[in-house]
Amino acid sequence: KNEVEQSPQNLTAQEGEFITINCSYSVGISALHWLQQHPGGGIVSLFMLSSGKKKHGRLIATINIQEKHSSLHITASHPRDSAVYICAAVQGGADGLTFGKGTHLIIQP
């Protein structure tokens, strides 16, 4: 079974700071999802990537398949970015999806 580790577990930063959240996994995967869970509980998919890098607005996600590692970056962070960020590794087929435990991010004004 895939072990998915996220770091840090908790992160508090000031508005405007560059944020990096890391995700590593133990077994080769087909793809990796990054999700955002708002304080109200709703979950939004941010990225699904299987190689390289993707960018959407101030969010950037990268993945290194050989090193079994992915990062989520937030540039010019804002208090509205405060949320829990969760990575999930896709093993494919019936093996399903393994989630990290999430990174709780707080951006202070």
Next chain:
Amino acid sequence: DTAVSQTPKYLVTQMGNDKSIKCEQNLGHDTMYWYKQDSKKFLKIMFSYNNKELIINETVPNRFSPKSPDKAHLNLHINSLELGDSAVYFCASSQDALLNEQFFGPGTRLTVL
């Protein structure tokens, strides 16, 4: 228009009861999922259906039975509810299997007393 909807949003019930949570998606997606988020906020996949066929069935008790009457609906029926079933249950859908972006429902908070 809500893309993925779940009902009810909150469900409070006694131990031993049987309950159902309904999920519907209007995105035309082929795949639907049920996830459980425990009290520590840890998410775990429970089931996945593709075109009404079960493709992922993680280790969940037999008391949980998903039912997909058509590809737009995936309901979750739970028999003989236990205290440990208290959690938030999320439904989601994607165009194909796990290699596509997923769209989540708002969640159903189940409390078993």
